[in-house]
Amino acid sequence: MRRVAIVSEHASPIAQAGSVDSGGQNVYVAQVARQLAAQGYAVDVFTRLDNAQLPRELEWGKGLRIIHVPAGPARYLPKEDMLPYMDQFGEFMLGYFGKCSHSYDLIHANFFMSAMAALPVARQFGIPLAVTFHALGRVRRQHQAEADKFPDSRFEIEDGIVRSADRIIAECPQDRRDLIELYGADPDHISMVPCGFDPQEMWPMEREPVRASLGWDPNAFYILQLGRMVPRKGVDNVIRGLSRLRKQYSVDARLCIVGGNTTAPSEESTPELARLKSIAREEGVLDFVEFTGRRGRSQLRRYYCASDVFATTPWYEPFGITPVEAMACARPVVGSDTGGIRYTVVDGVTGFLVPPKDPDALAERLARLALDRGLSARMGKAGAQRADQLFSWRCVGTQLANVFEGLYESSMAPVPARHWGAETRLTA
Missing domain, CATH: 3.40.50.2000 (Glycogen Phosphorylase B;)
Structure with missing residues (x-):
């Protein structure tokens, strides 16, 4: 041995x-x-x-x-x-x-x-x-x-x-x-x-039942951001992208942010939270952003599957496991054109690649998915196949x-x- x-x-x-x-x-x-x-x-x-x-x-x-x-x-x-x-x-x-x-x-x-x-x-x-x-x-x-x-x-x-x-x-x-x-x-x-990713943890589920279990609006377009809440992860960029998506493309979009030091985040326990809430307030979308805090591994699949799209726009990312997990749950990914995300996400096939720190480009790609649910479904299916084959x-x-x-x-x-x-x- x-x-x-x-x-x-x-x-x-x-x-x-x-x-x-x-x-x-x-x-x-x-x-x-x-x-x-x-x-x-x-x-x-x-x-x-x-x-x-x-x-x-x-x-x-x-x-x-x-x-x-x-x-x-x-x-x-x-x-x-x-x-x-x-x-x-x-x-x-x-x-x-x-x-x-x-x-x-x-x-x-x-x-x-x-x-x-x-x-x-x-x-x-x-x-x-x-x-x-x-x-x-x-x-x-x-x-x-x-x-x-x-x-x-x-x-x-x-x-x-x-x-x-x-x-x-x-x-x-x-x-x-x-x-x-x-x-x-x-x-x-x-x-x-x-x-x-672990196929015993991540696999596709029907969106409607799991969305209902989270108390999410059944008709809204939900963006998921999941990961550590630190500046380089670019969560602020996703918040600004949400604002543009709502204002410029008239999409009834919501953003769920999963991550933080505790399951009930506060600005004291998670310092980055205060900055992100301030940005959401300035952008006029604070009411459409849900900060859920940290969630256990066993709960993450529900969030991936309840969302319409997974967004991750870090400044850089050596690999990035969360885009692969989202793909395994048959959700399209809009991610930064950098590092490992450039490798895992096939632009135009399993999602879209966008420049980091560019909320306008992010909003435009999100709008494509929100306004073309067929495209979204095809990309989600292609992502699941790629994850199963390679990751x-x-x-x-x-x-x-x-x-x-x-x-x-x-x-x-x-x-x-x-x-x-x-x-x-x-x-x-």
Whole structure:
């Protein structure tokens, strides 16, 4: 039996997705761990201890464990504040690997800090290291400028990881290009494996009954925005698009925004909420915007299926799981022409791609769907077919397992595939 260590310093698979630092990476880590376990791997997920009440080791299912790593205070920390504790994270892993009764065949690090902590462990014990970045510092800085709270040292750390990792997992073609063009990654050491959706969670439902269960107007045109409530997600742009859709195209449109730090959001618990409500008020659409707060995974399908269209217009998006989930629920997607959304959404077939920060373009595409329900239905059906063919977590797990098996076999070869220098520790 192969044993894999998945490292995800800030994104625990048991965290509630939808808050400021809990989102797609949490879902990714949870699903990849489950899929590998289902294929017969023994999987340990190493994640930072952020609650003193959590056990050091948690049996999470057959072949699945979560190891809570003491690194910094045992409470929530923004991921931007975790960098000083990554040496501590790595030292714990070194000790754990050295003392445990079993050996690991591969380490899969998620995010640059996880790779930073895991690299010395991989080299000391001769274990292949695969890295999924989920977001790249230079890309983030391009789009967020001074709002990016990570230090410049992140760039040098990522450069070292790109040079040293045995395999880099790119999530979409744009991610692969960025790794090559911005980091000088060797194309031969990159494998592209996307994110996915769970067919047991997401599938089409009849709109009318589920809309009634949410208390939505049966005749209105509903736009859904779902995800973390942070500025880069472009929720403000969707609000402005709603305003133009109502005023310029006379569409009786409503917007439901799912996300936030709590199930009953307040401006205190979710700071971004105050800004978004102010924008909705200025645009004259506050009465047509519903801020539902965070919802559990089991509830999300109802929101996707009750809506007419899913809209997501982030400034940038390394991949974006929510558009795939919306497609799996047979809903057309209008999304930013950037990153992973450019890969998952086929413009004019499964939805539309629009420039970020362009509410006029967004409103025009939404109006097309609102005024042509046949087009909307065709796009929804095409999206469901594309999701089923390319983006199920089972398919993702199989692709990753193939990559990992190739790495393991290469590591067993008499001649190492790559030469590593003596120094493998990366510092902030």
